Amino acid sequence: MIHFRAAAFSLSLLGLLAVAQARIQNTPPLQRGAALLKAGDAALAARQWPAAEQAYQQAADAFHLAQDASQEAAAYAKLASAYEQEAAGLLAPAPAGTKPPAHLPSVAVPQGKPAVPAPKTPAPPAQAVAAAKAGIAIRVPAQVASGRPFAVHVSGFAGNPGDWVTVARVGEPDKTYHEYFYANSKREADFSFVRPLDPGSYEIRVFFDQPSLKNIVQARQTFTVTGTAKARGPVPASLPRGTYQCFVYAPHLNGNGGFTMQYEVQADINLGSADYPFSYDAGAGKMRFTGGPFAGIVADTFFHAGGPAIGFDRKDGVLENCWPR
Known part of the structure; x- marks a missing residue:
């Protein structure tokens, strides 16, 4: 059944996952991540969502250590799919004679943010502005056409492997992020953002990968996306009331x-x-x-x-x- 978990099955798969993790604990991060993806796929096929989610999360962590952004994004995509499947099961009508679980599980994950391999960086526009925070400079176009890629230059990173930069709407919580890139220990780097943005006010945010500074925006710079919003995939012709x-x-x-x-x-x-x-x-x-x-x-x-x-x-x-x- 999708809606109601069989506890013994779930514990069994979690146990098998723990054994698999123990065997690959000392393997290189890339190999460990690939093995964990396979373990997650097996758990997902058996509809054992907690086991699948745990494996995918740990796979993403392994790929992060290996600084493989594309594989990390793939692991997070699988994690998001597992969440969607679990949510669909939880929202389905309960079979007659069953009771819903008393509580729902929690797993540690960052809010979904699949990375996109950067294509060739487009020529930066002439108009650019710098971040206000001392020591960090962000150059971003003052205006960007909706649906078009744009270039961002950042200097002043701390030099950590996991320092990163992202884009978000002005006013969104600091924990919210969308397309993102790692600086990979560089103190200065160029980034090409390619995911389409709807018209509105946005900002580039810079984060340092340091325990005391995690999830704290170190610098931000606003810009405007102009144009008309367009659907990027199949959408309903109407919404039923x-x-x-x-x-x-x-x-x-x-x-x-x-x-x-x-x-x-x-x-x-x-x-x-x-x-x-x-x-x-x-x-x-x-x-x-x-x-x-x-x-x-x-x-x-x-x-x-x-x-x-x-x-x-x-x-x-x-x-x-x-x-x-």
Whole structure:
């Protein structure tokens, strides 16, 4: 069954995973990461989500140590897929005679941020501005056309292998990040951001890979994305009104300076009611809440299990996904 876990099965696979991890503990990071990916795939095929999520997370950690951004991104993509499958199971109607689990599991993961291999860096535009913080300079175009790649130059990194740079919307929590790159021990580097951005105000953020400075933005520089938003994939032609079931991956700061993502099933929303009125731009694939507790929030639309779905960042920075019951 997808919805209700068999505890003995789960413990058995977690035990096998622990044995596999012990065997590869002293192997090089790349080899360890590849083995953990296979272990995660086996657990996912058996629908043992905790075991799969643990393996994928540890695989991502191994690839991070190896400074292999593409493999790390692949591990996080698999982790996100495991979360999606688990969420779909948790939101499915419970079989007759069963009770839902008393609590939902937590695993340590950063908020999803798949890295993209950088293509050839486009010629930087003439207009650029520097970060205000002393010792760190960020050069980024003052304006970027929606959907176009753009170049960023950063100087003043601390020289750690895991120093990194990312892009986020102005006003998003500092723990939020999207496309990102590592500096790989360099104190100065160029980066080419290629993932399309919707129109709006954004900023480049710089982080240092030091225990006392993790998750603390060291410098930031704003810029504007211009143009008209366009859907980047298949989107529903319309959104049906009615009851939508929702869930989140809620981040909680842990004692290691990272974040723990916790599954939380949320209250249903009655989309299109007086409490949750909305407008929908099918051309852009964007839905806007026009009133109620989410007033002003814009959601992306997509397909889930063949039906329409929405995903949006709440005002507290938490990503919420919903689809019709």
